Amino acid sequence: MTGSDRQPASAASGSRLEPLASSPTAVLSVTGLTKHFQQGDTRVDVLKGVDLDVAAGERLAIVGASGSGKTTLLQLLGGLDLPSSGKVTLMGQAVGDLSDAARGELRNQALGFVYQFHHLLPEFTALENVAMPLLIRRTPVNEAKERARELLNRVGLSARVDHRPAQLSGGERQRTAVARALVTRPSVVLADEPTGNLDGNNARQVFELMLELNREFGTALVIVTHAPELAAKLQRTKTLEDGRLV
Secondary structure, three states: OHHHHHHOOOOOOOOOOOOOOOOEEEEEEEEEEEEEEEEOOOOEEEEEEEEEEEEEEOOOOOOOOOOOOOOHHHHOOOOOOOOEEEEEEEEHHHHHOOHHHHHHHHHHHHHEEEOOOOOOOOOOOOHHHHHHHHHHHHOOOOHHHHHHHHHHHHHHHHHHHOOHHHHHHHHHHHHHHHHHHHOOOOOEEEEEEOOOOOHHHHHHHHHHHHHHHHHHHHHEEEOOOOHHHHHOOOEEEEEEEOOOOO
C-alpha cells in the first residue's frame, strides 16, 4: 500500500466505518535509526541502529526495561521527533524529508496515537475530543460528529458522549482516547503504555478493545508495553535492548 492507495480526507469522511484493505507491504518502515542526546559534555546514545517493518494490519509489541528508549522510538516512528541518523518511511514517504507542516499533515492522515495518560482536552466533551482530528482535516462539523458518535458507541460510550473528561472514569477516558486515535481510520496506531494508568480490569478491557478494533478496521497496531502478558496477545514482540530491537 502506498500513499496513493488511501482516500483523501474529503472522500473518507462518510459516516460508515469500514475496514482498511489488508496488504503485505510495510506501511511503516525504519532503517538504521539512531538517536543521541547531549548531556553537558556527555553524549547519550539511546537508539543505536534500529531496523523495523510494520505490515498493514499487523499487531506488534515493543517491550524493554524502563529507560531503554521505547518512548523515544515511538516518537520517531510517529514523526514527533527526528532521528540523529537513519530513515523513517510512513506510507511510502520519507518522514525526515518533509517540512514540519507536511509531517503534521501526514500524521493526521496516517497515524493515530494512544498514550498512557489520555491527553483529552478538558474543556471539550468526549464527542468533541473524538471529532477533533477530523475537524483538523476540515471535515464538515456534522460529518465529524456523526463519525465520532458512531465510534464512541462502538467503544461502549454512547451514554457519555456529552460528558467532559473530568466526568468520565479512567477507563472511559482511555476508551475515548482509543476512539479519537481511530476516528480518522489511520494506517497505524502507535500506543505508548496505553493501559499503564489503569487498574487490572480496565486495562484488560481497553487492551481487548484495541485488539478488537485492530481486527475490525485493519489498522496496524504498535504498542509499547512493560506488561509481558499483554505483549503475548500480539502477533509478534520486539525487545529494545542496548539501543537495538532484538
